[in-house]
Amino acid sequence: MNPHEADTSRNRLMLAEILAFTDDVPLVVVAGAIGSGRSTLLGQLAAAFADRGTKTHVLRLSPNPVTPSLHSTLLRRIRGSAEPAFGQWPPADLPPSGSPERAAEALADRLIAAGDTAILIDDAQWMDRLSAAVFDHLMRRLAGSPVRCVCAVRAPIPLGTFQAGRDSFTRLRADGLARGVALRPLAxxxxxxxxxxxxxxxxxxxxxxxxxxxxxxxxxxxxxxxxxxxxxxxxxxxxxxxxxAPGHAIATLPDSHPLLMSVRRLGSRAWSVAKAVAVLYPLGDALPSLAGTTLGLRQSVVREVLGALCAAGVLRHSTVGGWRFRVPLLAATIAERLGPFERRQLAVHAVNALWTGENRYADPNYRADQLAAAGKLVEPERARAELLAHARESERYDQRWLRAAIALCADRGDRARTMLAQTAIALRHGDPSRALLDADALLAEFAGELDADEIHDLHRIRALAAHSSGVWDAPEGSDGDTVDAAVARATALLLRGRWQDAVAVLEAEWETWEAVPAAAFHGQLLTARAAFAFGDLKQAAYGIEQARLRLRPNDRHERGEVLGFEVLTLLAAGETAGVPRLFAMRSASAASLPAPVRAVLAMHSGQFAESLRVVRKVLVAGAAGGTDLAETFMHQAAATVQLAMGRLSRGRELLHAARRQRPPLPYLLDGAEALIDVALGQSDQARTRLREGLDYATEHGLLAGTDRLWRQLAELALGAGEHATAAECLDRLAEVAGPRNVQFMRVRSLVRCDRAAAAETVRLAREHGEPFELAEVIVTLVRSGLGDPALLTEAYDLLGGLGALLPRAWLRNLMAKHGVPVPGRARTVAENERLLAVLVADGLGNKQIATVLQASEKSVEGRLGRLFSHTAYRSRVELAMAVLTGAFPG
The missing domain is CATH 1.10.8 (Helicase, Ruva Protein; domain 3)
Structure with missing residues (x-):
């Protein structure tokens, strides 16, 4: 739908307001900026009047001086003369026959005789003085008649135009014969x-x-x-x-766009000043001086032009922010039309103003943009250092900054170190191909310029970039034989799933890599990750602490990496409640964590929507993959949340995408996908998937997260009546988890029908502080006859706070079975409809939906029929699109 023609909620509200006003006064004036949709609104108003049976005359004014006057044009319309639907009525500075009063009288008589009539005039700001005089008298004659008029005018009104019309409107409004309406921006x-x-x-x-x-x-x-x-x-x-998407194209307006043309029409000097403003506007009060210097104009002249641009509605001025484009997109458009020399000169003046302290504009991205544009016309070493520092810290990834920094290098050593920084930044922002290309160039041409720490960083980044790019270099390759690449070789082995071999490399060459500070940090962290994966949390904690002692000063990313791994170990151990204490100890917060860890933490803390939001950010940026175990846990958590929200297919798609990245703990994804299998009634497939995942973990000596898979397998076995298999799963859980592990206690309760163990399981789940886990525990134990049905209401409330539509629907059946009342009938009906629509949008057929909802296919058909009958959706496709775009209510 074209926004010009869209039936937006803004337009619907304004139409209702204008129609109400036209019942009270003969004139309504709608004021709006260029591009605000005045003509569209007037067209919709014409349709609304036509629907009411009102005769409608629509005229559009023009600044071009030609003959027809207002009253003669309207007279021809009333007589039915053939004219376009939107008549062109430019003003004419010709006196109407007789006085304005007589012309208005003749016209009013005709209009009133025609009965219920609406006159809609677009671009009324072009009305000339004599036409405005006729119009003033006409509106007074039409008071109390079935004739009304709506005028659309540009705001602010162009200089030197519509003064007579403005004065007339002021008098009419003072006399209670006119109302003004401001066309608000789209919400x-x-x-x-x-x-x-x-x-x-x-x-x-x-x-x-x-x-x-x-x-x-x-x-x-x-x-x-x-x-x-x-x-x-x-x-x-x-x-x-x-x-x-990262690196998206800069959006600009086309050359013929009215907003751009409105600036060009003001003349060449205004256009030149506007181009300067497009670059310099963030510098506030320094703008007139800087623009004048660049353009060779006196400040007084620049200020005069700025005033004209403000009067024309292009700019606005405030004592706090200086000059700003009313439409920021217009600034970007004009800046894109600068020639290379113009752009560089303006950037030089901007940088000098920032460096001399004339302006303290806070946005570091603006500063970096100007440094990159200025190039060698400003002090090169300072510019290079600032660009590199900003690129390292910024959440935005802009290769222009890095290319400019490289171009400013004074020698091969600077160039090598800047290129190394570029490889790290590219990898962190999800651009592994760029990182790999730069790493290979460094190894081929500049390796001799780097010290031991830098060589280590280069080899490690290259290993991660090659893996994320799908390039499978042998870890024992040419550069892998060098001593300084030991940690990189271990990294490459780990990425291939060869955990034991990776540890062996680290142990064999410990003395060598431990002597290189950067290698020591990453080597200790890699050792900690391996210990975590092997289930040795004590050794993992030791490795984390050793890595912390080797942190490089002021390296925010490495510090966040260590903190994130600490948080992950707590979450994997079910100690979510301990995370706030860790933050207090480290003087940190969730904002300090890498995004994948934030997503996992949000899921465990019961913030499902926030968890998915962060996951989407990671995936949009292009996950770099690698040795960060959190990404596998993130995908596992995301799929679990998607299932809880009724989006089974989306959850499976996320898992398949994650597998393509070759994650270090792939069996965690098997556990998440098995949950989806069970929801779709594919229990055998779920058991096969869990077995394969556990076999992989056993083969590689991995224990992290296997407690959940053993618990899932045990519950499926019990559901199939295979008690012996469930008992075997309990034995394996006893090996990989302790007595305070919720998964172990949950299975022990079920296998041994132990009510005391069941009560302890609930207590532990409360202590761990994970809402979803607590709700799951309560439901499982009550369903098995080991829990108190009175707890189901608590579980229902917990799931409601999470937005877990599907488990709540299942729980309602269990509550009904135990005679526990379900609160909020209206909300229940809305949730059932919402869940049904989500399942349809997820691509499930009626049979699959019936399986998921634990209902009959006939019941699903009936519910869908009722949903279609009281909504505007006529097909599954329309319903699915409404859900996908957020238009479906609920």
Whole structure:
């Protein structure tokens, strides 16, 4: 849907407001900026009047001076003369026959005689003085008649125009004969709807915020940006949400766009100043001076032009922020039209202002952009250092900064170290191909310029980049034979799943890599990860502490990596409640964690929506994979959350995507996918999958996370009446987990029908502080006759807070079986409809939906029929699209 023509909620509300006003006064004036949708609104108003049986005359004014006057044009319309649907009525500075009063009288008589009539005038700001005089008298004559008029005018009104019309409106409003309506910008909700229809996916809230900021809520600015994002591959859809892809193309307006033309029409000097403002506006009050210096104009002249741009509605000025484009997208568009010399000169002045302290503009991205554009025209070493420091710390990935930093290098040593930084930054931001290319170039041409720490970093980054790019270099390859690459070789072995071999390399060459500070840090952390994977949490904790002692000063990313691994060990051990204590000890917060760990923590803490939001961010950025165990746990958590929300197919897709990255603990994904199998009634497949995952873990000596898989297998065995198999699973759980492990106690309760163990399991689950786990424990034990049914209400409330639609639906059946009342009938009905719609959108057929809901196929058909009967959706396709774009209620 074109935003120009969209029936947005804004327009619906404004139409209702305008129609109500026209019942009270003969004139309503709608004011809006260029591109705000005045013409669209007027067209929709014409349709609304037509639907009411009102005769409607629509006229569009023009600044071009030609003959027809207002009253003669309207007279021809009333007589039925053939004219276009939107008549062109430019103003004419010709006196109407007789006085304005007589012209208005003649016209009013005709209009009133015609009965119920609406006159809609677009671009009324072009009304000339004599026409405005006729119009003033006409509105007074039409008071109390069945004739009303709606005028749309640009705001702010162009300089030197419509003064007579403005004065007339002021008098009419003072006399109670006119009302004014401001055409508001599109709200975020309207932009979200339009973006969802353009991208066929629900837009991420950050994307909506960005679109609204860039376009200032103007439909005419939104339309081209949606088209460009869709046509240039700038949108990446992950988990049904549309996100801006990394390195997306800069959206700009086309040359013929009215917003851009409105600046060009102001003349060459205004255009030159506007180009300077497009680059310098963040510098506030320094802008007139800097623009004047760049353009060779006096400050007074620049200020005069700035005033004209403000009066024309292009800029706005405030004492706090200085000059700003009313539509930020216009600034980006004009900046893109700068020639190379113009752009560089403006950047030089901006950098000098920032460096001399004339301006303290806070956005470091702006500073880096100007440094990159200025190049060698500013002090090279300072510029290179600042660009590199910013690129390391920024959440934004912009290769222009890195290319500029490399171009500013004074010698081969600087170039080598800058290129090394580029490889690390590219890998961290999900660009392993770039990292691999740069790493190979460094090894081939600049390896002799790097010290031992840097050589270690280079080899390790290359191993990770090669793995993430799907390049399977042998870990014993040419560079793997060098002593300084021991940690890189161990990394490559681990990435291949050869955990024992990786540890062997680290142990054999411990003295060598421990002597290199950077290698010592990563070697200790790698040792800790291996210990964690082998189930030795005590040794893992020792390795973490050793890595902490070897942290390089001020390396935020390494510090976050260590903290993230500490948090992961707590979560894997079921100690979610201990995370806040760890944060207090480390003077840190969740914001300090790597994104995959944040996602896992959010899931365990019961913040399902936040967990999926972070997962999407990781996937959009392009997960680098590698030795970070958190990414495997992240995918496991994401699939579990998707299942709980009723999105089984999406959960499976996430797991398949994760497997393609060759994760270090792949069996964790088997456990998550087995849950989906069970929900779809595929218990045998689930058992096979769990067995294969556990066999893989056993073969490689891995224990981390296997407690959950053994618990799942035990419960499936009990469900199939295979008590002996369940008892074997309990024995294996006793080997891999202690008596305080919830998974172990849960299976012990079920296998031995032990009520005391069941009560202890509930107590442990409460102590661990994971809402979803506690709800699962309560439901499982009550279903097995070992728990108190009175606890089901607590479990139901917990699942409601998580947005876990599917487990709540299952739980309602169990509550009914035990006579436990389900609270909130209206919410229950809404949830059932929502879940049904989600399952349809997930691509499940009626038979699969019946299996998932533990209902009959006939029941599902009936529920779908009732859903279609009281909604506007006529097919499964329409319903699915409504769910995917967020239009479905609930």
């Amino acid at each position: 975020a909700a309207d932009i979200a709807v339009l973006a969802a229809e353009a991208f066929e996916a629900r837009p991420d809230p950050e994307l909506v915020t960005r679109l609204r900021r860039l376009t200032a809520g103007l439909p005419a600015a939104l339309a081209p940006i949606l088209d460009q994002h869709r046509g240039t591959g700038s949108i990446r859809v992950v988990d049904g949400y549309a996100h801006l």
